[in-house]
Amino acid sequence: MIPYQLVWAIMLLPLGAFIVNGLILRLFVNRKSPVYGYVTIGAIGLAAVFSVWALISVATNSEHLIAVPDVNWISIGTFNFHIGIMMDQLSALMVVVVSVVSLMVQIYSLGYMHHDEAGYYRYYTFMSLFTFSMLGLVLADNLLFTFVFWEMVGLCSYLLIGFWFHKPSAANAAKKAFIVTRLGDFGFLAGILILYFNTHTFDIAQLHSLAVAGVLGGSALTWACIGLFGGAIGKSAQFPLHVWLPDAMEGPTPVSALIHSATMVCAGVFLVARTMPMFVFSPEAIRIVAIIGGFTAIFAATMGLVANDIKRVLAYSTISQIGYMMLGLGAAGWAIAAEINSGALMGSGEEIIIIAKAAVAVGMFHLFTHAFFKSLLFMAAGSVNHATGTFDMRQMGGLRKTMPWTYVTFLIGSLSLAGIWPLAGFWSKDEILATAFTSQPVLFWLAMITVFLTAFYMFRAIFMTFHGEYKGGDPAADKKYAHTHESPWVMVAPLVFLALLAIGVGWWNVTGGFSSFMGHEAEAGHGFMAVFNIFTHTVNGVPLPLISLLIALFGIFAAYVIYIKKWITAKSIGKFFGPVYDVVRDKYYFDELYENVIVKIGLMKGLFTGFKLFDEKGVDGAVNGTAAVVVRGGKAIRQAQTGQLQLYGIFIGIGLVIITVCVLIWGM
Amino acid sequence: MDFNWLSTILFLPAAGAIVIALIKGKDEKLYKWLAAVFTAIPLALAIYLFVAFDRTAGGIQFEESYLWISPLNSYYHLGVDGLSLPLMLLTTFLGFLAVLISWKVTSRPREFFAWLLLLETSIIGVFVSLDLLLFFIMWEIEVIPMYFLISVWGSGRKGYSATKYVIYTLLGSAFMLAGILSLYFTTGSLSMVDIANGGLGMVQAAMPAAAIFWLLFIGFAVKLPMFPLHTWLPDAHTDAPTAVSVMLAGVLIKMGGYGMIRLCVSMFPSQAQEYAQILIILALIGIIYGAAVTLMQKDIKRMIAYSSISHMGYVLLGIFALGEVSLTGASLQMFSHGIVTGLLFAMAGLIIHNVEVRDLTKLGGLAKQIPIIMVVFVIAGLASLGLPTTSGFAAEFLVFLGSYTSNVVAHLNVYTIIAIIGVVLTAGYILWMLQQAFHGPVKKEFNKVKDADGLERFYMFALVAVIMLVGIYPAVLTDVFKVGIEPIVKLIGG
Numbered sequence A: 001m002i003p004y005q006l007v008w009a010i011m012l013l014p015l016g017a018f019i020v021n022g023l024i025l026r027l028f029v030n031r032k033s034p035v036y037g038y039v040t041i042g043a044i045g046l047a048a049v050f051s052v053w054a055l056i057s058v059a060t061n062s063e064h065l066i067a068v069p070d071v072n073w074i075s076i077g078t079f080n081f082h083i084g085i086m087m088d089q090l091s092a093l094m095v096v097v098v099s100v101v102s103l104m105v106q107i108y109s110l111g112y113m114h115h116d117e118a119g120y121y122r123y124y125t126f127m128s129l130f131t132f133s134m135l136g137l138v139l140a141d142n143l144l145f146t147f148v149f150w151e152m153v154g155l156c157s158y159l160l161i162g163f164w165f166h167k168p169s170a171a172n173a174a175k176k177a178f179i180v181t182r183l184g185d186f187g188f189l190a191g192i193l194i195l196y197f198n199t200h201t202f203d204i205a206q207l208h209s210l211a212v213a214g215v216l217g218g219s220a221l222t223w224a225c226i227g228l229f230g231g232a233i234g235k236s237a238q239f240p241l242h243v244w245l246p247d248a249m250e251g252p253t254p255v256s257a258l259i260h261s262a263t264m265v266c267a268g269v270f271l272v273a274r275t276m277p278m279f280v281f282s283p284e285a286i287r288i289v290a291i292i293g294g295f296t297a298i299f300a301a302t303m304g305l306v307a308n309d310i311k312r313v314l315a316y317s318t319i320s321q322i323g324y325m326m327l328g329l330g331a332a333g334w335a336i337a338a339e340i341n342s343g344a345l346m347g348s349g350e351e352i353i354i355i356a357k358a359a360v361a362v363g364m365f366h367l368f369t370h371a372f373f374k375s376l377l378f379m380a381a382g383s384v385n386h387a388t389g390t391f392d393m394r395q396m397g398g399l400r401k402t403m404p405w406t407y408v409t410f411l412i413g414s415l416s417l418a419g420i421w422p423l424a425g426f427w428s429k430d431e432i433l434a435t436a437f438t439s440q441p442v443l444f445w446l447a448m449i450t451v452f453l454t455a456f457y458m459f460r461a462i463f464m465t466f467h468g469e470y471k472g473g474d475p476a477a478d479k480k481y482a483h484t485h486e487s488p489w490v491m492v493a494p495l496v497f498l499a500l501l502a503i504g505v506g507w508w509n510v511t512g513g514f515s516s517f518m519g520h521e522a523e524a525g526h527g528f529m530a531v532f533n534i535f536t537h538t539v540n541g542v543p544l545p546l547i548s549l550l551i552a553l554f555g556i557f558a559a560y561v562i563y564i565k566k567w568i569t570a571k572s573i574g575k576f577f578g579p580v581y582d583v584v585r586d587k588y589y590f591d592e593l594y595e596n597v598i599v600k601i602g603l604m605k606g607l608f609t610g611f612k613l614f615d616e617k618g619v620d621g622a623v624n625g626t627a628a629v630v631v632r633g634g635k636a637i638r639q640a641q642t643g644q645l646q647l648y649g650i651f652i653g654i655g656l657v658i659i660t661v662c663v664l665i666w667g668m
Numbered sequence B: 001m002d003f004n005w006l007s008t009i010l011f012l013p014a015a016g017a018i019v020i021a022l023i024k025g026k027d028e029k030l031y032k033w034l035a036a037v038f039t040a041i042p043l044a045l046a047i048y049l050f051v052a053f054d055r056t057a058g059g060i061q062f063e064e065s066y067l068w069i070s071p072l073n074s075y076y077h078l079g080v081d082g083l084s085l086p087l088m089l090l091t092t093f094l095g096f097l098a099v100l101i102s103w104k105v106t107s108r109p110r111e112f113f114a115w116l117l118l119l120e121t122s123i124i125g126v127f128v129s130l131d132l133l134l135f136f137i138m139w140e141i142e143v144i145p146m147y148f149l150i151s152v153w154g155s156g157r158k159g160y161s162a163t164k165y166v167i168y169t170l171l172g173s174a175f176m177l178a179g180i181l182s183l184y185f186t187t188g189s190l191s192m193v194d195i196a197n198g199g200l201g202m203v204q205a206a207m208p209a210a211a212i213f214w215l216l217f218i219g220f221a222v223k224l225p226m227f228p229l230h231t232w233l234p235d236a237h238t239d240a241p242t243a244v245s246v247m248l249a250g251v252l253i254k255m256g257g258y259g260m261i262r263l264c265v266s267m268f269p270s271q272a273q274e275y276a277q278i279l280i281i282l283a284l285i286g287i288i289y290g291a292a293v294t295l296m297q298k299d300i301k302r303m304i305a306y307s308s309i310s311h312m313g314y315v316l317l318g319i320f321a322l323g324e325v326s327l328t329g330a331s332l333q334m335f336s337h338g339i340v341t342g343l344l345f346a347m348a349g350l351i352i353h354n355v356e357v358r359d360l361t362k363l364g365g366l367a368k369q370i371p372i373i374m375v376v377f378v379i380a381g382l383a384s385l386g387l388p389t390t391s392g393f394a395a396e397f398l399v400f401l402g403s404y405t406s407n408v409v410a411h412l413n414v415y416t417i418i419a420i421i422g423v424v425l426t427a428g429y430i431l432w433m434l435q436q437a438f439h440g441p442v443k444k445e446f447n448k449v450k451d452a453d454g455l456e457r458f459y460m461f462a463l464v465a466v467i468m469l470v471g472i473y474p475a476v477l478t479d480v481f482k483v484g485i486e487p488i489v490k491l492i493g494g
Helices: A004-027 A035-060 A089-112 A120-139 A143-164 A168-199 A204-213 A218-235 A244-250 A253-262 A264-274 A283-306 A310-342 A349-359 A361-388 A404-418 A424-439 A441-466 A489-509 A513-518 A530-536 A544-565 A570-577 A579-585 A587-638 A645-666 B005-022 B028-052 B084-104 B109-128 B132-141 B143-153 B158-187 B192-198 B209-223 B232-239 B242-252 B254-267 B269-274 B276-295 B300-320 B324-355 B371-384 B391-405 B412-438 B454-472 B475-492
Strands: A071-076 A079-083 B061-069 B074-080
Touching: A004 A035, A004 A089, A004 A120, A035 A089, A035 A120, A071 B324, A071 B475, A089 A120, A089 A253, A089 A264, A089 A361, A089 A489, A089 A513, A120 A143, A120 A253, A120 A264, A143 A168, A143 A204, A143 A218, A143 A244, A143 A253, A143 A264, A143 B391, A168 A204, A168 A218, A168 A244, A168 B391, A168 B412, A204 A349, A218 A264, A218 A283, A244 A253, A244 A310, A253 A264, A253 A310, A253 A361, A264 A310, A264 A361, A283 A310, A283 A441, A283 A579, A283 A587, A310 A349, A310 A361, A310 A424, A310 A441, A349 A361, A349 A513, A361 A404, A361 A424, A361 A489, A361 A513, A404 A424, A404 A441, A404 A489, A404 A544, A424 A441, A424 A489, A424 A544, A441 A544, A489 A513, A530 A544, A544 A570, A570 A579, A579 A587, A587 B158, A587 B276, B005 B028, B005 B061, B005 B074, B005 B084, B005 B109, B028 B084, B028 B109, B061 B132, B074 B084, B074 B109, B074 B132, B084 B109, B084 B242, B084 B254, B084 B324, B084 B454, B084 B475, B109 B132, B109 B143, B109 B242, B109 B254, B132 B143, B132 B158, B132 B192, B143 B158, B143 B232, B143 B242, B158 B192, B158 B209, B158 B232, B158 B254, B192 B254, B192 B475, B209 B254, B209 B269, B232 B242, B232 B300, B242 B254, B242 B300, B242 B324, B254 B269, B254 B300, B254 B324, B254 B475, B269 B276, B269 B475, B276 B300, B276 B412, B300 B324, B300 B391, B300 B412, B324 B371, B324 B391, B324 B454, B324 B475, B371 B391, B371 B412, B371 B454, B391 B412, B391 B454, B454 B475
Parallel strands: none
Antiparallel strands: A071 A079, B061 B074
């Protein structure tokens, strides 16, 4: 059992690295020194060890919980706020994901950022701050604390997307990411306020109990959940706030691997999972989660089909896979919500909370496996970029010979992502498909089509990048870049480690180990043979795992036919689809709509300009107008002040007459 | 009570102003050092009082009271409670930093520092006076140094802006004076404590309470400033010298919010509740409309000035939500806005001084040339947009929480949600400002621009430290504010 002080240490170690790097070391060490990297790697490495220890402690502990005392922060009248940590299955899982992926990324960055002009100082300082904030986000035991870290990771994302801020595109992307996610945070904040208004607490465990007890319910709960999900949509780049993530690829690639694929963008999924016992009492809200997730999965995948930038393919893939996770959460929660509504689900409040918390296993397992293979894919793409200096797949090709390690690890990541047996992605995706199949047939079919699209765009990327004609060589001979070579071992080693995880972590749930860890009743163990028995497994009589595997293989085959055999050319397909192709390539015009139509024309040139003119001409005009009237009036009256005594005498006389008359009339 | 702490704090800057005005030294440095000493001591004393303040006893402490004008029943009555103490501390803090910020003033430094110190005394006076006549006199004295500071040491249309400031302020004070006189004739007292505790029923009312409420309110609303009485502010801020912008945004406009709580809410709780609806709507307009107009600005100082209108809308919202949490939030927002916007103006002033460009569309790429200024500017900007761990978040969140859970007005929760939209707009203009100034390709013409020197770093880091301290541990202030707010909330009946 891990001592609770070490649970605090998990999040405080990276904070220490941030302070040491940011404030102290800089006074003594040049900004290009790798010492900053060593400090960060050391702190996060230790945090990763404690995280794994915590996970084991939670798994072996009968209550699946480690109690951590909290700290008083602020109290005004009835408003009391404590800072505390909640270490249960969900957070134990997340700290392992965050710290392990972060550790790999930090090691990899030693190589990737080696030649960067900005040096290690700023990079590792921000990375430490991010890791601290992300760990804090998943450990928080109350929603206000979650929100604080939620904003902090957003800040780190902003700083790291804009790491190369001298590039206008990077500066724009950073700003866009912050503002679009803040639009979602508006919902999160409103959700928190609604919850506090109705319950007078931010404490997540208490909110769960109050939702189950029915104290918190009805439209208040629904609006609160929709608000929270609004935050999740922004942070996890779900439709319609997905537009920032592809642009966020302007940041350094290890940043994309850590923040924009494995951890921060999954924070939305985590938030929904964390508050699942509330969502299951609001059928409307959980339905929205499932629908948005299912739609985003296929919507983003279509854009991944036509992107030519390898990182953007991965970015769309991330949006799509997070849609899967949302779908997994939504479908499982929807089923429970329906049971609660029909009265089929009986049990004490405690039991219902356990059932609801266990329901997140479906979505969370995919988050878990996805974190490893997607960060692997990003880092492998970064390795390619390290060698070729470009992300444009049209300028790549044949790299498998010069970069064998990168090729093999990228291939493993792609197979895992495509859902090929027996890699990790196969198992987690299968769970989501099975859950959707039993409850939401429409969403299930969207997800099934997405399986095909995913396999297709990933292998399109592989064939364009690693196969085909080799384009490196002497730049003098009109080649795009010099001969490529494999990246240094500090970059390859993390790839290999993550590739092993991308192969193996799925086996945790082959016999339901992960589900029982999350709170499901343990199923009878099948032993190692269960890995093979999966193909005899049926859902409602349909051999789903087999079908999804065949569809994925068909996707790979289609990519093979087009990009290797060239039986059909990509161009002719583009022509065949014509205008549809253009719409998808232009990202369904959402950037256009948001940036030009709404912001530029609607707000900046329209409404806000109107406000500005009103302020200058209306409000301030009234002020200056009043002043002008007074001045003019004064000038007019001044005409009477001639200085001629005779005139004054006449005025006095007239005045006297008027007074006399008045007195005579009314005075009597 | 042995030592007149408050009088010492109050009159030291004024004494410094007189000394500076009378001494004629050949070296300009003498004036600066004198000004620094005469503002540093009040700051040290204010910190001492802040620590020594008895948080459990509450009430008014460090009181001094002497009969002043006996026919009027007017007293020289000073004292601080949980509400005014942090604001007094803020004034002495920014007063001291304003001297450091003005270290490079070369034109007529003797007069400049004399006026600056007199300004500090008058603002402290507003926060520590407990007698309405004294309060009003201090309120009025502030206009004189402001006029000279803007019109002599300002830039751009400084004459216009200074005159506009004076006339606008005097118009507000005319209403306020009428309100104070009505209050005096109604109650026969000038003691702010007695009137608040005794209510208006002390003597039979010579005038409807609502009328007095509005007379006083308009005076404070001009200062806050509240939409639509705000247009003096962008002009005054834009054309004022840096240190004066800092004082103006940092503490001067806080006099408006303080006055609203101290007079309008404490003395007229039922009127405050009656008119809360309209005032909250005006607060919302200020927040959203102010932020929208801020987005349209190109001048760096004008942009920060307009952002103040939006941020002070949160103060107005918090005050007239009339709850304990919301009033504490509003007070904290006043303090937070003081240090955050003070820092933003100091940094903008530094950029204008060092780069000699103030149009944001012409700036750019400065991150590499002035990295220290950039880092501090970014932190100030993030605090302004309410990022957690900065004071801005703590304050805004308490305002939102307090107003959402208050039931003084029907549908206040809906109004609060609308107010939160302001947070998104704020992110928009702050990030645009940062991008315009610091991001993008490096511009060669700025290659020789100097970064912050030692003195500048000192005041920058001091402000950043306070912003972070309040953001990470807001209880350092809220524990004091709530001591002052509690009795006021009891008067409201909450």
